[in-house]
Amino acid sequence: MKIKVWAEEIARRHLEPEAIRRTYDRYARVYDGIFGPVLNPGRRRAVAAAERLPGRRILEVGVGTGLSLPLYKSSRVVGIDVSDKMLERARRRVARLGLTHVEDLRVMDAEQMAFPSHAFDAMVLMHVASVVPHPDRLMAEVRRVLRPGGEAIVLNHFWTGRGPMSLVERALAPASNTIGFRPMSLDELISVTPLAFVSEEPVNLFGYWSLVRFRRD
Ligand SMILES: C[S@@+](CC[C@H](N)C(=O)[O-])C[C@H]1O[C@@H](n2cnc3c(N)ncnc32)[C@H](O)[C@@H]1O
Numbered sequence: 001m002k003i004k005v006w007a008e009e010i011a012r013r014h015l016e017p018e019a020i021r022r023t024y025d026r027y028a029r030v031y032d033g034i035f036g037p038v039l040n041p042g043r044r045r046a047v048a049a050a051e052r053l054p055g056r057r058i059l060e061v062g063v064g065t066g067l068s069l070p071l072y073k074s075s076r077v078v079g080i081d082v083s084d085k086m087l088e089r090a091r092r093r094v095a096r097l098g099l100t101h102v103e104d105l106r107v108m109d110a111e112q113m114a115f116p117s118h119a120f121d122a123m124v125l126m127h128v129a130s131v132v133p134h135p136d137r138l139m140a141e142v143r144r145v146l147r148p149g150g151e152a153i154v155l156n157h158f159w160t161g162r163g164p165m166s167l168v169e170r171a172l173a174p175a176s177n178t179i180g181f182r183p184m185s186l187d188e189l190i191s192v193t194p195l196a197f198v199s200e201e202p203v204n205l206f207g208y209w210s211l212v213r214f215r216r217d
Contacts, residue, residue: 015133017082017109019177024064024083027180031065031086039127040067042203045211046124046155047071053151055121061110061142062128066090069099076101078120080108111137118147126155130184136192143194146216152195154212155203159183165208186210 024031047068050058056075060068063079064086070093079102081087087105094102108114110125111134123142132138142152160166169183176182190197195214203211 015131015176015182017111017133020131020133020180021082023178023180024081025085028065028083028085028089031089032067035127036067039204039209042155042209042211043068043126044071045201045203046126046153049153049211049213050122050124050151051075053122055147055150057119057121059115059120059123059145061123061125061138062131063087063090063105064127066093066102066105068124068126069093069102070097072101076103078103079105080110080113081105082107082109111141113141113145115145117144119145121147121150123150123152124155125152127157127181129154129156129189130158130181135184135189139189139193139195142214143216146195148216150216151198152214152216154189154214155209156184156189156212157209158186158189160185186212 051072051074058072058075058077060077060079063081066079066089069077069079069090079090084107087107090105093099094105110128111132123146125142129135129138146152159169172179173183186200193214195216198213198215200210200212203209
């Protein structure tokens with residue numbers, strides 16, 4: 001337990017907003033090749049979970065290159081990201097595929113959103129909770145911007161402190177700014193989230209990622 005707290009503390013100290021933006025600016029060109037098809041089953045499940053909810057205006061936080069945008073069937077979607085280079089790719093995808101359901105793609109820090117309160121029916125956060133420097137600020141903003149009764153669908157890999165991959169992740173923790181994420185456990189996310197935890201289900205290869213639902217009262 002002490003080791004887990006220590007690793008999380010080291011990782012947190014090493015995530016800085018400007019470094020994260022630069023890292024994803026650099027990833028933009030190769031991102032789809034590395035993180036595209038392999039993570040798509042989870043993206044499909046996350047989008048389907050959001051579209052099963054009542055209401056049709058969805059905010060995708062950390063939308064990146066927009067890999068998920070063609071998956072929405074019945075919603076209007078707004079996407080935000082801190083990396084202009086990632087968003088540039090998303091914009092090109094929207095234009096190329098004629099995705100008219102995408103309302104807007106904006107450079108915006110998810111820890112300080114420029115949207116009014118209760119602006120969205122649902123929010124989707126894929127592979128972003130362990131990327132921001134302050135997950136508590138992120139989740140406080142998610143609560144503010146979500147309408148009462150709305151849900152946040154979080155897709156992420158969560159650190160378990162068990163197995164060989166956890167050792168690798170702990171070894172990588174000091175390089176969090178360079179690799180663009182840090183280890184985060186589901187307990188840590190739940191503890192900083194001012195929303196009710198609804199469910200967790202394993203997704204993607206070996207169930208190594210989780211789809212987590214939170215509801216706003
Ligand atoms: C691992 S990528 C995930 C991209 C996409 N959601 C996906 O599933 O492929 C994380 C994304 O979060 C963005 N990001 C990091 N910090 C952010 C912040 N504070 N606000 C908004 N986006 C952020 C990064 O620029 C990057 O595009």
